[in-house]
Amino acid sequence: MYDPYLAEIRFGTGLSPRRQPPARLDDMLEKLAGPDVMAEAFPIPRTERMRPAEAELHAAVQAVRRAPAAGLEAARRAREALFEEARRQRDRALVHTLLRGARTRDGMRERLVAFWANHFTVVPRYGSTRHLVASYVEDVIRPHVTGRFGDMLRAVVRHPMMLHYLDQHRSIGPNSQYGRDTGRGLNENLARELLELHTVGAGGPYGQKDVRELAELLSGLFSNTRRGFHYRVMTAEPGAEEVLGRSYGTPGGPERLEHVEAFLADVAVHPATARHLAGKLVRHFLSDVPDPAVVDRVAGTWRATGGDLLACYDALLSHPAAWAPERRKVRLPVEYLQAALRALDPPDREVRNHERRIVQVRYRRPLLRMGQEWENPLSPAGFPDRVSDWVTPQGLAARIDWAMEIPSQLADPLPDPRRLAEVALGPFATEEVLFAARAAETRAEGVGLILASAAFQRR
Incomplete structure (x- = not known):
């Protein structure tokens, strides 16, 4: 049943020459439940500690607009330095x-962070927040990835990046004080995506009336550069709203943040949410066509535990279908780069080169060509998760180009291809790949053939 090599390939970030795969299923779960070692080893600042902050960038832009002619050039230079x-x-x-991903001994954590970050995807609306997407993940995804889904959901809905991405600042309760004074009304984006994407799912038990009433319920949520998140009573629709058959608030009474949080707590454990997200987890890790028995087990655990994510991962991993030898999924581009770096094992100093040109050539541009532009999915649905979305002529050509060109920039000398085939693929090294490793005329060619092979793409 349990296969340590398959564990590292299917549920982790790939095989490594110096990090042994988890020997037992319990090892995987213990690491998940333990400290987040990689967050400390390779830190990404949370939003409150990120410099420059959004407010600094916003102030620099305003300073250029207000600068007198004599000080305009200096203001522009200061602005450009901050944006750089x-x-x-x-x-x-x-x-x-x-x-x-390349250095961890807890590969499933990195995969789960990426999964939930994509589930709760945000794209920056302004240049002053473009560098804050990774901080958003550190704020609301990473701390809750092994906790309760309801806690993650609550953190997401309060975060400025999500509120701005889904235009919540434009949503005004029509019967609120501000709505009556200005004539402005609701924006339903956040309410719609909360139901359609984030919780009960597109086929869930809701209709347009639920979307409308949820938008009214959420109308007090607000964030700005000066104050961050706060509940704005003056824009909140008064009275009670009914969503998914439950009422939140008091008829004729004021709206409160606690009413929003009561809804979030309820929807996080709704049976449709359990079913939708169990299916999404199984689809991501196992197959584009999820096995109903696995989905049933994960969804049942979700309902029984109130959305305890660690228990749900245990339910997934302990099902025999999780260890079927056929690898039906394909690594997404970011996963592919993590797995390639993990197998190549170049020195940290080479990978950590932050020079803009280097990052563009080695990572950003290749990811764009592979179809997964860093932090820029095309819609709130995030990046797709079906094999057909990634096995395309252009995407595969980009992976081949990366495999043939970039490893020699990272590792000097390159590993022996014969050894790399064993390291990167373990028991999944096919005879065709092993022959290519032996027959390659140069190390660069052999390494490229291994990393470009179908065997390496599959998980």
Whole structure:
């Protein structure tokens, strides 16, 4: 049943020449329940500690707009210096994300962080927040990835990045004080995505009336550069709202943040949420067509434990279908780079080179060509998770190009291809790959053939 090599490939970030795969299933779960070692080893600042902060960048932009002619050039230089530092922070976050996957002994944690970050995807609306996506993940995803889903959901819904991405600052209760004064009304984006994507799912037990009433319930949520998150009573729709058959608030009474949090606590453990997210977990790790028996087990554990994520992962990993030898999924581009770096095992100093040109050539541009532009999915649904979305001529060509060109920039000397085939694939090294490793005319060619092989792409 349990296979340590399959564990590292399917549920982790790949095989490594100096990190043994977990010997037992309990080892995987113990590491997940333990300290987050990689977050300390390769830190990414949380939003409150990130410099430059959004407020600093916003102030620099305003300073240019208000600068007199004599001081305009100095204000522009100050603004550009701050934005350049923000770009460096964004590059550093990408490199540290790759290194976390390449160096960890707790690979499933890195995979789960990426899974939930994609589930709760955000894309920055402003240049002053472009470097804060990774900080958002550190704020609301990473601390809760082995806790309760309800706690993660609550943190996501209060976070400025999510509120701005889904235009919550434009949502005004029409019968609120501010709504009556201005005539402005609701924006339903956050309410719709909370139901359709984040909780009960597109086929869940809700309709347009639920979306509308949830938008009214959420209308007091607000965030700005000066105060961060706060509940704005003046924009909150008064009275009670009914969502998914339950009422929140008091008829004729004021709206409160506690009413929003009561809804979030309820929807986090709703049977439709359990079913939707269990299916999504199984689809991500095992197959584009999830085995109903596995989904049933994970969903049942979700309902029984109130959305205890660690218990749900245990339910997934302990099902025999999790260890079927056929590898039906394909590594997403970021996973592919993490696995390649893990197998190549280059010195940290090479991977941690934050020079803008280096990061562009080695990571950003290849990820874009592979179809997974860093921190920029095309919609709130995040990056897709089906094999057909990644096995495309353009995407595979980009992986081949990376495998043939970039490893020699990272490792000097390159590993012996024959040894790399054993390290990177373990018992999944096919005879075709082993022959290519032996027959390659150069190390660079042999390494490229292994990392570009179908056997290495599969998980």
